[in-house]
Amino acid sequence: MTVPTVDADPGHAFSRYLQCLADADESAAVATARGLLEAGVPAERVLLELVAPAQAEVGERWARNEWSVAEEHAATHISERVVAAVAAYADxxxxxxxxxxxxxxxxxxxxxxxxxxxxxxxxxxxxxxxxxxxxxxxxxxxxxxxxxxxxxxxxxxxxxxxxxxxxxxxxxxxxxxxxxxxxxxxxxxxxxxxxxxxxxxxxxxxxxxxxxxxxxxxxxxxxLDHLADDEYVSLVKRRGELIDSALADLRERVPSTAGYTAAQLDSTISDLGYIVDFLAAALYVDDAMLFTGFVEWLVEILVSRGVPAGAVGSTLAHYGQQLRDFPRAAAFLDRGRALVAGCRRRAADGCSTGRHIYLHHCKDSPAVGARGAVVTFTVTYAQRDGGATCLRLAGELDLGTAGELNSTIDRLVAEGRRELLLDLTDLTFCDSTGLAAFVRGDNLVAADGGWLRLTGATGPVARVLQVTGLAEVLRHGRDTADPAAPAAP
The missing domain is CATH 3.40.50.280 (Cobalamin-binding domain)
Incomplete structure (x- = not known):
């Protein structure tokens, strides 16, 4: 890792910082931000003129299919660490x-x-x-x-x-x-x-x-007077039925879908669901632009990945037929189909719409670390003397791994365990998704008169608990008794 030379202008450092994200070079990214701070640039400018626009560009590169989901998540992971470093410096x-x-x-x-x-x-x-x-x-x-x-x-x-x-x-x-x-x-x-x-x-x-x-x-x-027509409520109730019928229609029109892998089928079902969800949201606020903006984005994403725009148009036509008794929804779908037709003409002319309304895809992705490698994260637990359950967390707790902690807490609560002590001694990183998992668990057990406490955090994890205020809220403290050695569940 080579620490770059940094002047006192976030704009001048932008390209270097973005290259750090592309190279998954966390140390250089932190050094770039810290160099600006040491040169007298206010922390707020570093966050808003360096980190924020770089992250927007990360989303654009994913949307153009220039970066994979893993690369996008690795870059986001690094930016989370840079934000923590800036916060620690400003203190x-x-x-x-x-x-x-x-x-x-x-x-x-x-x-x-x-x-x-x-x-x-x-x-x-x-x-x-x-x-x-x-x-x-x-x-x-x-x-x-x-x-x-x-x-x-x-x-x-x-x-x-x-x-x-x-x-x-x-x-x-x-x-x-x-x-x-x-x-x-x-x-x-x-x-x-x-x-x-x-x-x-x-x-x-x-x-x-x-x-x-x-x-x-x-x-x-x-x-929201328009909600009196009940189109939104009725559409939400029919969500599952609509997705099933659209999938059946797609299989009939495109026989090759019979050979889809489980992952491809899951992605297809998700996209069919997103169309319904964005249509429902457009009905909720009574604005066709919400739906057509999403359709335009979806077409660009799928076309960049080799899926013809006509596939979206056919699905919108199917939904329109199913919702012919929903005047507002049918009108929004017609506008979406017209937009797809326009996108197909521009694609035939070699043009792009040039707009990216939604910078992040909705799908989940594999957990990746700062250098794009698969992250190891484990949760083990055991009952302690006095009735509390100790969970020992090890590895990196982030967007890709927080679900495992949530599932473990859900299972323990379902078993009647209401006092949870989370040992963070071996936790090396925790981003905002991990913090949300702590808060979610605390609220879950507190609803039944229990509690969730944190202990053992050091280094960056301890710092992020302090700067977010969760150290106080979840009563984290180094003076908490050392948890009992856990065993496999």
Missing amino acids: PRPTRGRIVLACMDGEWHALPARLVAEVLRLRGWQVVFLGASVPAAHLVSYLHRYDAEAVALACALPMRLPHAHRMVEACRRSDVPVLVGGRGFGDDGRWARVLGVPWAPDAPAAADLVADERALRETPPAR
Whole structure:
């Protein structure tokens, strides 16, 4: 690893930083950011003018099929570590109240929200970042236990808007002001206005908004009278039926699908489901642009991977036939088909649409480490004297591995175990998804009168617990008794 020479301009360092991500060179990426800090560049500028635009470019390269999912995740993994390094260097001390920040349930790309959390922290707020995919019930439970001056919710995918609205309303019933951000609300925040919730276009705007309590509480009513036609509710109820019929139609039209591998079949079913989900979200906010924007993105993604645009058009036609008694849905599908026809003509002329509405694909991917290698992560547990269950975590806890921890906690809770001690001695890395798993587990056991505690964290893991506020919330402490040696379950 060669540490690059860095001047005091994030723009000049951008290409070098992006190359560090391409090379999966974590040390050089951290050194690039740290060099800017040591040259006097404010930490907020490093986050917003170096890390954020680089991550946007990472998403674009994946969308153009220039980078694999593994490369995209490796780059994101490195950027998570760079953000942690910048936060550790700045080491701000809170002088203002507590802000809780979380990603919507089902939102797994937490880095943009993490950047907002760090900017708020740099502005003096005590920030508790709950990470990716936080269920609404667990967020509300958290708010009941810990006072917060505001809740900031991130949504990257417009198909989550109905869930976002329910999450906003649940927080408001707890009498906590709410603001939202992210591409999921539209580039100009138009869908946030439909839902009647304050929206911030970027991290500095979010920081200004949380400081203005009057603006947070003076929110216009939601504009959702169109939901009286029940199209949204009826479509959601028919989701499974629609996907099954579309798959059957596809198999009839394209006999080669009979030879799909399990992974190919799963991806196909997921894409059919995303079409229904984005259509439902468009019905919820009554905006065809939400659906056609997704269709345009989907066509570009699939065409870049060798799937003809006509395949999407045929599926939209099938859904249109199935939903002929749904006037708004049928109209949106017709617009989608017209857009696909236009994309096919441009493709025939050798042109690209030039737009990428959704920077991250919705599918899960294998767990990868900072250098693109498969990550080893293990959870073992054993009963301790006194009734608590000790879980020993080893390896890297991130987007690709947090599900294993969630499954283990779910299984233990189902067995009636309500007191969980997580030993992090052998945990070498934890990103925002891992933090979300801790919070999720804590809320799950607390709902039944139990508790979840953390012990043994060192190095970067201890630091991320401190800077996110979870060290205090989950009562992490090095003075906690050393857990008993676990055995295999």
